[in-house]
Amino acid sequence: MKNLGILLSGRGSNFVAIADNVAAGRIPNARIAVVISNKADAPGIEIARSRGLTALVIRSKGKQREEHEREMVAALQKHNIDLVCLAGYMRLLSPWFVQQFPQRILNIHPSLLPAFPGLEAQQQAFAYGVKVSGCTVHFVDEELDHGAIIVQRAIPVLDRDDEHSLAIRILEQEHLAYSEAIKIVLEANFEIVGRRLVRKITAP
Ligand code: GRF
Numbered sequence: 001m002k003n004l005g006i007l008l009s010g011r012g013s014n015f016v017a018i019a020d021n022v023a024a025g026r027i028p029n030a031r032i033a034v035v036i037s038n039k040a041d042a043p044g045i046e047i048a049r050s051r052g053l054t055a056l057v058i059r060s061k062g063k064q065r066e067e068h069e070r071e072m073v074a075a076l077q078k079h080n081i082d083l084v085c086l087a088g089y090m091r092l093l094s095p096w097f098v099q100q101f102p103q104r105i106l107n108i109h110p111s112l113l114p115a116f117p118g119l120e121a122q123q124q125a126f127a128y129g130v131k132v133s134g135c136t137v138h139f140v141d142e143e144l145d146h147g148a149i150i151v152q153r154a155i156p157v158l159d160r161d162d163e164h165s166l167a168i169r170i171l172e173q174e175h176l177a178y179s180e181a182i183k184i185v186l187e188a189n190f191e192i193v194g195r196r197l198v199r200k201i202t203a204p
Pocket residue numbers: 008010011012013014015044087088089108109110171174
């Protein structure tokens with residue numbers, strides 16, 4: 001059984017999608033061992049509690065990054081986390097944190113990276129006038145929204161879209177993409193060639 005640790009800061013809809021897929025057995029051999037929020041009032045942490053999951057608030061406010069991260073890493077290690085999933089976690093991770101979990105931290109970003117990294121990616125894409133957008137699940141490395149890509153899902157930008165409708169349709173894809181990516185990573189049947197995640201061919 002692989003232990004997932006979810007880090008979030010807000011709404012938590014990606015966490016809920018992952019939790020539903022885990023509960024339905026669609027991510028085999030995985031359990032959510034801990035959900036951690038850096039914000040006490042994050043709706044996502046309330047949902048985690050209501051589902052009976054181990055839910056921790058480790059406040060970042062008023063703390064140095066290093067102190068906060070040490071607390072986070074200690075909590076993740078205590079719960080024997082195999083894979084850390086950032087799901088709307090709105091803090092940058094230091095290189096030290098990333099190195100504690102080599103190739104074991106995933107993030108989801110609401111654009112087709114490398115286009116539109118950073119905040120408000122959906123609005124950036126809409127304003128740029130792209131005709132296709134989507135979401136990316138990637139490994140976390142030391143740079144923002146940068147590590148090797150695991151899954152991308154694309155959608156057309158429609159003439160009738162506005163920023164809001166586009167963000168909603170991207171979010172629907174996020175909810176599918178994150179669990180797909182977790183499954184791929186836990187199956188461990190791939191190699192990273194340069195930046196490319198290449199799945200190994202398995203004999204029939
Ligand atoms: C999502 O759009 C995700 O791509 C981005 O932050 C948002 C989190 O939403 N990293 P939620 O908290 O999972 O609902």
